[in-house]
Amino acid sequence: MPLFEFTCTKCGKVFEELLSLAELDAGDLECPACGATEVARGLSTFATSGDGGGGGCASGGCGRGGFA
Numbered sequence: 254m255p256l257f258e259f260t261c262t263k264c265g266k267v268f269e270e271l272l273s274l275a276e277l278d279a280g281d282l283e284c285p286a287c288g289a290t291e292v293a294r295g296l297s298t299f300a301t302s303g304d305g306g307g308g309g310c311a312s313g314g315c316g317r318g319g320f321a
């Protein structure tokens with residue numbers, strides 16, 4: 254699940270939320286500091302740090318370099 258960074262356009266608070274794309278699309282996000290819903294999305298990074306992605310990687314198939 255992606256980790257999104259948001260910046261509140263009202264108070265300038267920067268915060269991060271783990272959201273599914275559906276939740277992100279719903280846009281019902283509010284600033285934890287002031288409660289405003291006027292937040293701008295900033296950088297996004299993936300919270301998953303490697304394995305557990307769901308198949309294919311266990312045998313080394315998705316390693317860097319040679320793809321078969």
Ligand SMILES: [Zn+2]
Pocket residue numbers: 261262263264265266284285286287288289
């Ligand atoms: Zn705020």
